[in-house]
Amino acid sequence: MPASYLWLIPLLPFAGFLINGTLGRRLPRPLVSAVALIPTFLSACLWVWLWFTMKAPGAPESIQSVATLVGNSWISISGFHADFAFTVDHLTLIMLGVVTCVGFLIHLYSVGYMAHEEGYWRFFAYLNLFMFFMLVLVLSANFLLLFVGWEGVGLASYLLIGFYFKKDSAANAGKKAFIVNRIGDFGFLLAMFLLIAHFGSLDFSTVFSSIQQHPELQGGFLTAIALLLVVGAAGKSAQIPLYVWLPDAMEGPTPVSALIHAATMVTAGIYMVARAHTIFDRSPYALGVVAIIGAATALFAACIGMVQHDIKRVLAYSTVSQLGYMFLACGVGAYTAGIFHLLTHAFFKALLFLAAGSVIHALSGEQDMRNMGGLRKRIPVTFWTMTMGVFAIAGIPPLAGFFSKDEILFRAFVSPNPIGKLLWLVGIITAGMTSFYMFRLWFKTFFGESRFDEHHAGEHAHDPSQAHDGHGVHESPLVMTLPLMILALLSIIGGWVGVPEFLGGHDEIGAFLDPVFSVGTIQVTEVVSHGTEAALAGFSVLIALIGFFIAYALYYKKPGTAASYARRFPALYRLVENKFYVDEIYQAVIVTPLLVMSRLILGGLVDGGLVNGSGFAAGASARGLGSLVRRVQSGNIRSYAGWLALGAAAVIAVMIFGHSLWLH
Secondary structure, eight states: GGGGGGTHHHHHHHHHHHHHHHHHSSSSSSHHHHHHHHHHHHHHHHHHHHHHHHHHHHSOOOHOEEEEEEEEEEEEEEEEEEEEEEEEOHHHHHHHIIIIIIHHHHHHHHHHHHHTTHHHHHHHHHHHHHHHHHHHHBBBSSHHHHHHHHHHHHHHHHHHHHHSSHHHHHHHHHHHHHHHHHHHHHHHHHHHHHHHHHHHHBHHHHHHHHTTTOOTOTHHHHHHHHHHHHHHHHTTOOTTSOOHHHHHHHSSSSSHHIIIIIIIITHHHHHHHHHHHHHHHHHHHHHHHHHHHHHHHHHHHHHHHHHHOHHHHHHHHHHHHHHHHHHHHTTOOOHHHHHHHHHHHHHHHHHHHHHHHHHHHHTOOBBGGGGGGOOOTTTTHHHHHHHHHHHHHOTTTTHHHHHHHHHHHHHHSSSSSSSSSHHHHHHHHHHHHHHHHHHHHHHHHHSSSSOOHHHHHTOOOGGGGOOSSOOOOOOOOOOHHHHHHHHHHHHHHGGGGGGOOGTTOOOOOHHHHHHHHSSSOOOOOOOOOHHHHHHHHHHHHHHHHHHHHHHIIIIIIOOOOOOOOHHSSSSHHHHHGGGGGGHHHHIIIIIIHHHHHHIIIIIIIIIIIHHHHHHHHHHHHHHHHHHHHHHGOOOOOHHHHHHHHHHHHHHHHHHHHHHHHHOO
16 A cells, blocks of 8 residues: 555655764765765655556555555544644645655755765755655645644754855844744644634544535635635745745755755645645635735736846745745636646746756856856856746746646636736736846846856866866756756656647646545636637737847847946836845834844843842842841850750740640
8 A cells, every 4th residue: 555655755854864964974975965865766766656556547546546644643632633644645746746856856966066065964964854844744634744844844944044054144044034934834823723623623634524514614714714824825935925034045055945946845835725725715805815915926026036136036036926826826716727837836946046056156156147147158058958947937838837827827817706807917917027037047147248257267166177178167067967957858848747728738737636626626607718718828928028038138139228227217226126125124113123122121121120130139138148147156155055045935836826726
C-alpha cells in the first residue's frame, strides 16, 4: 500500500538535517553535499513511485483517489481528538512533485553556488529542514499538523534568509519575515479555534464532510473562519498588506530565494486556500475578499517591479504579483487554475532565480542591472535558459506561463463574481506590466554594452580555470547549469498538461484535479464559445507583445529613453522606485509606536519599576531586617540570657492562649 511509506517522504530530508546539523561541521564538503542531496533525491523518487502506484490502471478506485497514513493518536483531551496523520490525494500529488523535484534541483544547484561559502554544512542543514517542514505541510491530514509544517517553514525561512547573520540587513530581513508571518499565523490560529468550536475537529475529512452534509450552512461563522484563514494565507503567500517581508528575503543566498519563491513557503497560502475550498465556497464574501486582495497585489507589485534595479528584487516583486494571480483564481472559484499556475510558476520562477544567481556568480556578486549588460555571449547557457523563463512568465505561447495565466484570466472573465470583468481587466493590465519588466530585465542584463568592471568580475571567480580568456566573466559549472537546463525544459512543456479545448487540448490537469474540487465548487454560470475564449487568449498575447516592444524600445533600441522619462516625472518615479513608501509608513505608524510603547512600558515601568523596584525593595528589606537581627549577636552573656527569657515567655504565651482559642 502506498500509504505505508508516506512517512519516508518527509523523514528522509529530516535525516539529512540531523546529520549535517550535528556532524556537518566536521565532515568534508563532498560528504555534506551527499548527505543533503541523497535524501532529497530519494524523496523525489518516492513521489514518482507513489504517483505511478496510485494512478496504475489496476489500482482500486480508493487508492487512485486518496491514500491515508494514520499514526498513533496525537492529542486527545476534553472531547477533542487529533491524529498525526498524512494523506495523499490528487492535489497533494501535485504539491509533492513541486516540492521534491524542484527542491532537489535547487539543492543540486546550491552545491556549486555555495561551494566557497562559510557555513556550507549549516546551509544544507537548513535547506533540508525547510524541505521537511514543507512536506509535512502538504501531506498533513488535518489543520493542526498543517499548522506544524506552516510554522516550521517560517522557522526555516528565518534561518535561511538570515544565513549571512553578520550582515545587519540579512539579520533584519530574517526577523522581519518571522514577525510579519506571526501576524498571519495569529489569524490561522483563531480560525482553528473556531473550527474546533463548531465542528469539534480539525480533521479535513470530518470538517469538509460536515459542511457538505449541511447545505444550510452559508456565510456566518464560515465567513469568519474563511477570513481568518485568508489572514494566514496573506502572510505566508505575501499578499497585501503582509507582503513586505518577501522583497527583503533577497538578503539570503540566491538558492534560498528560489526555494522560497518557487517550491515551498509562498505556495503554502495558495495550497491552504485550495485545500479549504469547501469552506470558502460557502462564503461568497470571503471569496470576493480573496479575489480583490489577489488582483490588487498583482497590480501593485507589478508597478514596483517595473522600476527596481536589483535583479533579485525584480524577481521578488514578480513573485508577489504572480501569487496575486493565484489568489485571484481562487477568489473566483477557479482553484484548478490557481494550482495550475502554482505548478508552472514553480518551474519558471525557480529557473529565473537560479539563472539570476548564475549571472551574479559570473559577476562576482553584482546584483544591480545598471552594472550588467552584454552578457549574452559571455554566459550563453545562462542566457538561453533564462530566456525560456522570461518568455514563459511573460505569457508567450506555447510556453508554460501562457496556458496557466490565460486560464486564470479566462475564469475571471466568465466567473459569477459581480466584478469578474473588472478583475479580468486588472489581470490583463498586470500581464502587460509583467511582460514589460521581465523583458526590461532581459535587455538590461544580456544586451547592449557591458557596464561592469572586467577585473572585479574575476576577482572572486568560483572556478578560476574558467576565466581562460583573461576575463573574469565566466559560465557557471555544470552542477549549476544542469538544473537550469532541466527547469528551462519544464518551463517550455510544463503548461502542456493544461492545453484548453479551443487549442485542441483536453485540459488534463483540470480532469486530474476534478475529484478534489468538483464537490461544492462554484460552477461557472456564463457559457462562452471557443471563439470568445480564443479571442481572450489572443488579446492577452497581444498585451504581452506590447510589453515586449515597449521594453525593446526603451532599453534596447534607445537605451537612454527610460531615464529621460524618469527625469520628466521625478515625483512619480521616486514614488514607485521607493515602493510607494509602504515600509516607511509601516515604520512610522506601527513599528516606531510599538517600540516606544514597549520601551516605556516594559523598559520603564516593568523593568525599571516592577523588576528593578522589587529587587531594590527586597534588598533594602533584607538589609534592614539584617541590621535588626544582628543586634542579637552582641557577644554579651546577659543579653543572650534576656533574649532567651523573652523567647521562653513568647512560647509559653502561645501555648496558653493558643490552647484556649482551640477549646473555643
